[in-house]
Amino acid sequence: MHKLLTVCLGNYCRSPFAALALTCRGGTEVSVRSAGLIGKWQDQPANPSMVNAARRLGHDLTGHRGQQITLHMLDWADTVLAMDTAVLGTLQAICGEANAVKLRLYLGDRDVSDPIGKDDAAFNDCAVLIEAGTALHISP
Template sequence: MSMVLFVCTGNTCRSPMAEALFMHRKGDLDWEAQSAGVYAAPGAPASRNAIEALRELEVDLSGHRSQPLTADLVEQASLIATMTEGHRNHILHCFPEVENRVFLINAFGTSKVAADISDPFGGSLSTYKRIRDEIDRALSDLILFLRAQNNRQR
């Protein structure tokens, strides 16, 4: 089974929201998701506002525990979606061999917006909801991209 790895900084806000929303929205797409942070401490819960922002969409993030980005996770990932160009550059610096699998999360839409998803850490619930919605829009494009890839391989 294929796996998409969502990467941010601390793995308590953006990438856990992306992972949970992807799993909630993917339907019958035969992909799994994980998330990690380039500077994450292991075992931290998702931020309170990330949990609240997803609860509004009936997605439960309360069981999330952060994990740092590791060589094993990078190796397992069929596709790595980063929240910022800085995260992408960090991965390419550490793992140059995966260049063909690392993309900015916003790179899959028809607009090909090369925009970073800003870090809501420490922000208000409304900031987290805005970031959640940005991630959700990007995921719609990512899921369409993955479905198209699957159809081409058949």
């Protein structure tokens, strides 16, 4: 079983949905967790606009509760997927050499823009992009 960890700034929008989408696509072949660099939304549900965007795509994000990344999570993962280059840079600075080889951008060569502070259309676009990105990590 391949273990994936998705990481964004707050574990409030992008990484929770990415973890859910990867889990749905990968089924029993993967184990997926998500986390944020900051603990602002620790133990809080996902952003309501992302919950709605997930629902439009047939996913239920209501069970998510935010968590801040730990070194234990980095050690656990086979692959750590950062949602943007800023998150990737922070992960590179904190993770140590043993975990550095696990780090990648979720979309390979571009960022998944943070929809916080934007309208519902931005959340919908973000969710569609994240769901399409699952194909980069899990074969059909």
